[in-house]
Amino acid sequence: MARALGDVLHHFDPSFAKARPGLSEARAGAPRAALAAVPLAPGDLLRAGAVWNLAVEIARLGAAGLVLAPAGDLVVGLDEGPGPLGTRVERFAGEEPGRAARARADACAAPGAVLALACLPEAGFERAFASDLAWALLLAAPDAASLGEAERMAERVVAVRPDARVGLTIHGARSVGEARDAFERLARVVERQSGCGLTSYGLLVDDLAIYRAIVERRPVGLARPQSPAARALADVARLLLADAREAPR
């Protein structure tokens, strides 16, 4: 890691922060927007689309919708700049995506913004939780393979930061019961393995609608506001916003 030892010491022993002029002051500025990070594989259109659509739903609920994504081809289909309903997509660059996303959120979030969503590469995702992030949002389908991937990711995050908030949204569910079963199955495993609870962020349906939304550059909530996909997105956005007001920054 390129980060110097001195950059992270204060997380373990606050007295070290005193020895580094400027660090404490930098962290003690205006209230920050909470930052929830979503791990993505390169070209993962579904998750990127879900994040973007969630930002639009957050905006529909009256908050600022900010999406952060690394420069490059990790996230395709999201154009940098302003989007529907005042949402924004901001790209960032840096060897440490968590740190870069946090800095970008601090620089770009509208005054009073409560929540920003960051797409981060799933490889090394947990490293951002050593110091920069405290909230992960995992998206998993209700099948065993996808839940297994989410389980491993959750454990990687809490191994680095045991007090991280690890959220889970089940996507592609065909019923509330199926999503509930999937969530509870995964939560039991994570609790047993790591002692940490999972926070539920509902479910998303109609993956195809999300693909279409990003391809057509039209968010589901605007193109098909009465669709099940839009209702589910709005429900997840509502849960995220409610938790953002008390989330670790």
Place this chain on the structure above:
Amino acid sequence: MSDLRLAPYPPGDELRRALRAALGRLGRPLRVLAEDVAGLEGAIDLVAADPAGRVVLVLVGDAGGDLELVAHGLAQRAWLAPRLGDWLKLAPELDIRPQEAIELLLLAPEFGARARAAARAADPEGISLARLRFVADGQAPGRPLLERLEAPGGGRRRSGPPPARSIFRTGLADADLAVGGSGLA
């Protein structure tokens, strides 16, 4: 802050003295009852108690000795448990609860996957792992940095806020989902 570097662990007495002051940073105050206790074919670095009187056995391992440290800790805990009642008779002021399971707090520069898995499998509620490093600034003596690696089960849960319970949340009903995909049209 210009000359920070990782420093080797200090020698025994100095190490334990530094730890006494640093253990509280792991989330709850610990009262040290005894140091460098002659245990079962080896030494126990610290025996402490949490505010509820639960005994916490603290052991420090070397780099690369993490897996051995787990086994060493389990053995020393098994050795110590039947003796706690006698300790309390001899020194009631210790104010400990020998009937409670002893918690193991294992400290080492790093814990590999095998050590973590072994600790979880052996006692997920009663073994805590924390990374211990010493950091020196210039010529000053090293200071201990403690970073908890695994939820200790009982101890942390009792003293800190309860973890988020995993309750599924949604405001939707099946009727909202319109199975069959009306939203795709």
